[in-house]
Amino acid sequence: MSSIVIVGAGPNLGLAVARRFGREGFAVGLISRTQAKLDDLAAQLQADDVTAAGAAADIRDADALASSIATLADRLGPVEVLEYSPLPASEFMRPVLELSADDVRGPLEFSVVGAIAATRAVLGEMLAARRGTILFTTGGAAITPNPQRSGVGISFAGEVAYARMLNEELEESGIHVAHTAIAGRIAPGMDHEPDDVAEALWRHHVERDTFQLKLGFD
Secondary structure (H helix, E strand, O other), X not given: OOEEEEEOOOOOHHHHHHHHHHHOXXXXXXXXXXXXXXXXXXXXXXXXXXXEEEOOOOOXXXXXXXXXXXXXXXXXXXXXXXXXXXXXXXXXXXXXXXXXXXXXXXHHHHHHHHHHHHHHHHHHHHHHHOOEEEEEEEEHHHOOXXXXXXXXXXHHHHHHHHHHHHXXXXXXXXXXXXXXXXXXXXXXXXXXXXXXXXXXXXXXXXXXXXXXXXXXXX
């Protein structure tokens, strides 16, 4: 059985993506900081007959993140899809005129260093199998940075640059890399329904014809 690993799994987008891929026969690996939250999400998925497990990691700890991905791959099967969508911390949203060098370290560890660590943890097996999908999902600041939330504007830009370069280098390898930028909130009754975004990510995986999708932009 192939698996999807969702880095930054939560009760809205993460759970919706897990259910969408789970319906297609994927085992689901979940990663976030808190094991109790992951256990609850996995139990919800198992109630829907989706094979699921969680492994906690601090996304800013590259070694711990890679170890958690390896643990899930051993338990659930080879990682065919990596979905990277951790929700940035509120302290990353600093006005640009107040931003210090220290303020940028956290967002970059979260969005860039973590993205690279997660990718490196799955890329070798994907290359050997000549198949796989790597999905990067960010907020709208990746496209239209807000100077009042400068940390994520900078870090999302770096994440997307990394994703774009991966896409170019891997396009002949059987591995598809895609980025989805979402302007607005993802939650039931909010700007974007989680199931709708999950469906867009599923289309990235099966259609494999575009790098970037923008949702909620004028």
